[in-house]
Amino acid sequence: MTAATVPAIELRGVSRWYGNVVAVNDVSFEVGPGITGLLGPNGAGKSTLLHMMAGLLRPSAGEVRILGEPAWRNPAIYRRVGLVPEREAVYGFLTGRELVELAARLHGLPDPAAAAARAIDLVEMGPHAARQAGGYSKGMKQRIKIAAALVHDPQVLVLDEPFNGADPRQRLHLMDLFRRMAAEGRTILYSSHILEEVERLADTVLVIVAGRLAASGDFRRIRALMTDRPHTFTVRSSDDRALAARLLAEPAIRGIAFEDGRLEVRSAELLAAARALPRAAREAGVTLFEVRPTDESLETVFSYLVHR
Structure with missing residues (x-):
C-alpha cells in the first residue's frame, strides 16, 4: 500500500476489556487487498477482534476503521463488508435460498433472487438451496453463511473459522473462491485453527497472543x-x-x-x-x-x- 492508499482494515491502539478481563490489548495493524490469516491460541482475542472489525463490538479504547470509515455505529459499512461468524447463525425454518435472499433484501439489492442465485452458485449449494437450513450438515451451514455474506459483492470479507465442517473437496473449492476474490482486489481476513490451511492460503498472517499482536507479515520473514x-x-x-x-x-x-x-x-x-x-x-x-x-x-x- 502507498501512503495515499486507504487501508481496507485499520486498527489503531485498539483494546477491549470486560470488567477486569483484558481481551485485546493495544493492537495496531493495517490490512490491504489479498488474504490475511488471523492466528492465535484459544482465548487469545481473535473473535473479539473480528467482532470489532465487523462493527458488532465497540472498542474500549482505540479506533477500528474499515475502508477509511469508523466500524462502530456505522451501518453504511455493511454495503461493502461481508461477515461470516463462527456460530451457526442460520434460521433453520428457512430454506438456503430464502436465507440468502433475505440477506439480499436487507442490503436493498434490486433483484434479490438473482443475487442470491449467483451467491449460492459460488459456494456450490445450488442442489441443496430448496432444503430447510435446519437440516443442513455443519459444512453446508457454513457454505450457506458464506453465500449470504457474498450476496452483495462486498469489498471486504471477514470470516471466523470459515472452513469448519467442510469436507476436503469443499475446502479446496472455498480456497479457490477466496483466491479468485483476492485476485480481483478484495480484502479477505479470516481466522483458522488449521495452520496448514493458513500456510497454503494466506499472503500474510497476524498472530495474536494473550490479546496482543505478537507478529505480522509473511511468516517466512517472521521466522x-x-x-x-x-x-x-x-x-x-x-x-x-x-x-x-x-x-x-x-x-x-x-x-x-x-x-x-x-x-x-x-x-x-x-x-x-x-x-x-x-x-x-x-x-x-x-x-x-x-x-x-x-x-x-x-x-x-x-x-x-x-x-x-
Missing part, C-alpha cells in the same frame, strides 16, 4: 527475524559422519546431532547455513542427497511465538 531460534535442517549425504566432521569447522553451524540415523544441523542464520552446507560437502568429498528445513513452517513459527 527469519527470530534470531534467538536456530534454524534446523535434516541432511542426507553419501557420508554423514564425514560431512558432520567438516561442518564443525563452519562458524555458521551452531550444532550437529544424529537423530534416528539422520544428520540434523542447526544454524543461527538461514542463508549462512545454505552456503556452508554445499561448501563443506565439496571440501569433504561428500555428495548431498537432501537438505530439508525442519522448522520453517507456519506451525513452527506459530509455536515459537506462542511459547516465547
Whole structure:
C-alpha cells in the first residue's frame, strides 16, 4: 500500500476489556487487498477482534476503521463488508435460498433472487438451496453463511473459522473462491485453527497472543527475524559422519546431532547455513542427497511465538 492508499482494515491502539478481563490489548495493524490469516491460541482475542472489525463490538479504547470509515455505529459499512461468524447463525425454518435472499433484501439489492442465485452458485449449494437450513450438515451451514455474506459483492470479507465442517473437496473449492476474490482486489481476513490451511492460503498472517499482536507479515520473514531460534535442517549425504566432521569447522553451524540415523544441523542464520552446507560437502568429498528445513513452517513459527 502507498501512503495515499486507504487501508481496507485499520486498527489503531485498539483494546477491549470486560470488567477486569483484558481481551485485546493495544493492537495496531493495517490490512490491504489479498488474504490475511488471523492466528492465535484459544482465548487469545481473535473473535473479539473480528467482532470489532465487523462493527458488532465497540472498542474500549482505540479506533477500528474499515475502508477509511469508523466500524462502530456505522451501518453504511455493511454495503461493502461481508461477515461470516463462527456460530451457526442460520434460521433453520428457512430454506438456503430464502436465507440468502433475505440477506439480499436487507442490503436493498434490486433483484434479490438473482443475487442470491449467483451467491449460492459460488459456494456450490445450488442442489441443496430448496432444503430447510435446519437440516443442513455443519459444512453446508457454513457454505450457506458464506453465500449470504457474498450476496452483495462486498469489498471486504471477514470470516471466523470459515472452513469448519467442510469436507476436503469443499475446502479446496472455498480456497479457490477466496483466491479468485483476492485476485480481483478484495480484502479477505479470516481466522483458522488449521495452520496448514493458513500456510497454503494466506499472503500474510497476524498472530495474536494473550490479546496482543505478537507478529505480522509473511511468516517466512517472521521466522527469519527470530534470531534467538536456530534454524534446523535434516541432511542426507553419501557420508554423514564425514560431512558432520567438516561442518564443525563452519562458524555458521551452531550444532550437529544424529537423530534416528539422520544428520540434523542447526544454524543461527538461514542463508549462512545454505552456503556452508554445499561448501563443506565439496571440501569433504561428500555428495548431498537432501537438505530439508525442519522448522520453517507456519506451525513452527506459530509455536515459537506462542511459547516465547
